[in-house]
Amino acid sequence: METKHLEKWKKEMLVCIKCAYCFGDCPIYSQLGWESASARAKMILSYGLLTKGIEYTDSILENFFQCTTCKQCELNCPAKVKILDVIEAARKDLVDNGYCYPAHKLMREVVEKSGNIYGEEKRKKESVQKGAEYALFVGCVGTYREDESIKRTIKLLKKLGVSFTRFDEVCCGGVFPYVGLDNYQKNVQHNKEEIKKTGAKKLLTTCPMCYRTFKNNPEYSDLGVEVVHITQLLNKLNIDVKTDKVVTYHDPCDLGRHLGIYEEPREIIKKFASHFVEMDKNRENAHCCGAGGGVRGAFTRLSINMAKNRLKEALNTKADVLLTECPSCLHNFKNAKKKRQRIQIYNISEYLSILMDRGKKNEDL
Amino acid sequence: MFEKIKDIVGEKNFSDNLIDKYIYASDASIYQSLPSVIVRPGTVEEIQEIIKYANKERIPVIPRGAGTGETGGAVPVDGGIVLDLKRMNKIKEIRIGDVLCKVEPGVVNNELNNELKEFGFFFPPTPGSGRVCTIGGMIANNASGMRAVKYGATRDSVLGLKVVLPQGELVSLGTETIVHSSGYQLARLMVGSEGTLGVIVEATLRLRPLPEKRAAGRAMFYRLGDVGKAVSAIITGGIIPSALEFLDNIVIKSVNEVFNLDLPKNAEAIVLFECDGNKASIDYEINKIKKVCQKFGSFRIDISDDPQEMKEIWKIRDSAFPATCRYKENLVRMPLAEDVAVPISKVSDLIVNLHKIGLKNNIIIGTYGHVGEGLVHTAFLINPELSEQWEKAKKAISEIFVLAQNLGGTTSGEHGIGLSKAPYFKKERKRALNVMRKIKNALDPNNILNPHKLMDAPDDFLTATKIRYAVRE
Numbered sequence: 001m002e003t004k005h006l007e008k009w010k011k012e013m014l015v016c017i018k019c020a021y022c023f024g025d026c027p028i029y030s031q032l033g034w035e036s037a038s039a040r041a042k043m044i045l046s047y048g049l050l051t052k053g054i055e056y057t058d059s060i061l062e063n064f065f066q067c068t069t070c071k072q073c074e075l076n077c078p079a080k081v082k083i084l085d086v087i088e089a090a091r092k093d094l095v096d097n098g099y100c101y102p103a104h105k106l107m108r109e110v111v112e113k114s115g116n117i118y119g120e121e122k123r124k125k126e127s128v129q130k131g132a133e134y135a136l137f138v139g140c141v142g143t144y145r146e147d148e149s150i151k152r153t154i155k156l157l158k159k160l161g162v163s164f165t166r167f168d169e170v171c172c173g174g175v176f177p178y179v180g181l182d183n184y185q186k187n188v189q190h191n192k193e194e195i196k197k198t199g200a201k202k203l204l205t206t207c208p209m210c211y212r213t214f215k216n217n218p219e220y221s222d223l224g225v226e227v228v229h230i231t232q233l234l235n236k237l238n239i240d241v242k243t244d245k246v247v248t249y250h251d252p253c254d255l256g257r258h259l260g261i262y263e264e265p266r267e268i269i270k271k272f273a274s275h276f277v278e279m280d281k282n283r284e285n286a287h288c289c290g291a292g293g294g295v296r297g298a299f300t301r302l303s304i305n306m307a308k309n310r311l312k313e314a315l316n317t318k319a320d321v322l323l324t325e326c327p328s329c330l331h332n333f334k335n336a337k338k339k340r341q342r343i344q345i346y347n348i349s350e351y352l353s354i355l356m357d358r359g360k361k362n363e364d365l
Numbered sequence: 366m367f368e369k370i371k372d373i374v375g376e377k378n379f380s381d382n383l384i385d386k387y388i389y390a391s392d393a394s395i396y397q398s399l400p401s402v403i404v405r406p407g408t409v410e411e412i413q414e415i416i417k418y419a420n421k422e423r424i425p426v427i428p429r430g431a432g433t434g435e436t437g438g439a440v441p442v443d444g445g446i447v448l449d450l451k452r453m454n455k456i457k458e459i460r461i462g463d464v465l466c467k468v469e470p471g472v473v474n475n476e477l478n479n480e481l482k483e484f485g486f487f488f489p490p491t492p493g494s495g496r497v498c499t500i501g502g503m504i505a506n507n508a509s510g511m512r513a514v515k516y517g518a519t520r521d522s523v524l525g526l527k528v529v530l531p532q533g534e535l536v537s538l539g540t541e542t543i544v545h546s547s548g549y550q551l552a553r554l555m556v557g558s559e560g561t562l563g564v565i566v567e568a569t570l571r572l573r574p575l576p577e578k579r580a581a582g583r584a585m586f587y588r589l590g591d592v593g594k595a596v597s598a599i600i601t602g603g604i605i606p607s608a609l610e611f612l613d614n615i616v617i618k619s620v621n622e623v624f625n626l627d628l629p630k631n632a633e634a635i636v637l638f639e640c641d642g643n644k645a646s647i648d649y650e651i652n653k654i655k656k657v658c659q660k661f662g663s664f665r666i667d668i669s670d671d672p673q674e675m676k677e678i679w680k681i682r683d684s685a686f687p688a689t690c691r692y693k694e695n696l697v698r699m700p701l702a703e704d705v706a707v708p709i710s711k712v713s714d715l716i717v718n719l720h721k722i723g724l725k726n727n728i729i730i731g732t733y734g735h736v737g738e739g740l741v742h743t744a745f746l747i748n749p750e751l752s753e754q755w756e757k758a759k760k761a762i763s764e765i766f767v768l769a770q771n772l773g774g775t776t777s778g779e780h781g782i783g784l785s786k787a788p789y790f791k792k793e794r795k796r797a798l799n800v801m802r803k804i805k806n807a808l809d810p811n812n813i814l815n816p817h818k819l820m821d822a823p824d825d826f827l828t829a830t831k832i833r834y835a836v837r838e
Contacts, residue, residue: 011694011697014697014749014750014834015690015691015697015698017393017686017690017698017700018391018392018393018432018433019393019433019493019494019497020393020431020432020433020494020497020498021494021496021497023431023497024496024497033405033451033452034380034385034388034403034405034449035385035388035389035432035449036382036384036385036388036389041388044387044388044391044833045384045387045388047833047835048387051834051835052835053833053835054383054384054387057383057384059382059383059384060384063384076496078683078686078687079686079687079690079691080687080691
């Protein structure tokens, strides 16, 4: 197998001293229990592939794609090994050699045809409101799987008087580099042009993955607008609602560990919820919901099981409401939730909108 | 052949998949040797059945915790069954009234301590791998760590063990009492036996109360030789710090370069110390350490009992590992000869001569470690893909072990022997090898438990198994 991408990261594989610190809190390892599921194993396998110590088998493909890229391993690593760069390189090499997960391949194909990862027909063409401060990018999961939540978010923005416009968005492509695939350049160009057409100076995203993509992906480096996540915006606005419910918060990996945004969501929540409780694992130690890194598409049951675990941690806090601000986390938690589990799950912006609709203090929520 | 084993643990806990075998072929050492199968038993009965079958069929069985060992102790030299014990991770009992707890072997050290914290107690051994290493592995290697200077090694906290012997018999060794003089100290025999005598399936551990408070300090020295003298004077001066560590100039330089810390470039070494107890005892001890450090030429001493400042003081120690990993672009750190220990009065000789060995062999060896226990870690920085680097390292390693033994020290202070230190261990313990082999033969006549380790390991550590790096001429 050709390993031109892995070659660049050889030093990282050698620096890994196999201490196994990466076992701790790895959501995949916690689920599967075999050392082979850990980041250490992926470093060993990467070096094995690179130096021809091991040949490709289908199990290798499965192994490398069973990672949500949640970054907990990198935080735990005492040698500060760039584990995710190695995993992404291995995934690229696998794909370049013709070994691609069918679910990811399909996702890439449907994005090309439909502009979204689900291959759904475009709901409606958004009209641009000229002169808006923000261009709002909702993303695939919000638009096609959590549209009720997004409707609430949009309602909230309007109610708070945020000057924003929708535009004809297509998939940002953020997931593709993480599953070893190239982004669909036509979509990148399309997004750039449509954002430019709005005349907005800032791009507002609801999805942390899209935020990360527009902010850090070199393909969007010439975007020419400031990229803002909705939690950063909401934290600056005056929020005049309250709830007595016990509320907890789940840090999305893309927002937290990848971008360091931990405080803004908490500051917003504390403005309207006087009973805020943290889960045992929070901020940089927050367990992953299992949705990221292409895992939900390729290993649905595993992904849901991770969400179930995280949900249990939320239930342990005795919270009435679990908040997050990520359509993917929200979607995974909703799929994982059992009917008898009474906890309510919302995005922060969605929950705020509901609170505003029902008055300043509402016991039914 | 392994169908019976699969039946015992169930398909979900059995693997003969090549990828799993490739991963369980290594631990944190330099070795790589594939097992035949890996099993993850969930009960003592399953372990007994596996062992009985393996003994009947003469299949090697290699018990394994988190695989954090640096000596190859969990590497299956002859293939066979790797017994991954991490599923057995229950804390069975915490009896504060008897200052003890009972745990399964797969319980992780830090997780146990998190539970004990609520009761105001702790399990003292603090190996660097404490976040992931298992109690079973710690016992099998007699692990220790930086607080051993005050609280001892794992052996000092093991009261009793339940062990499955190599023919499948389950035995209870030791007691639930703090002392016992009731016959052979068999629990202690199992501590440090590296999985060669039995499979530890339950441990009764002695607990200690968490101290009321801690304070820490760091003392900087111009001369490396003064560090050992200061440390000896501290230890013999009537106080027992809860940690007494040092770092040399190579480590200081790497920490400065990699993490942009601003430690004095002209310091040849830094001593880090910690005392625990109540305010009065801590003030007394810290002051005494300070005076000793000043007497032996320390040019700067920082002390604090503020948690944040203490974190800063310890930062250099925490950074030592990652920093030495990235000290030079083409060099990485190898786990070699990493934990020799000498009597306290010889620490100075050890530290100074370790550096001479590095210089003589033209190899970078950073030194740091639990110097209050007489233990020094050696960070070998080499390019592991070049055979000449291994040859150079091998020569330096040999000289390090001769040095330690000539100073009345030992081959391993806390990591164990496994494969990588066995040739030197055999020289150190040549008068004990016969009795060790007799014990092994009496308990394990078919030599199924972790064969080719300790006294039975090959004489050339570099060819004991395949090295896990792609080495070229």
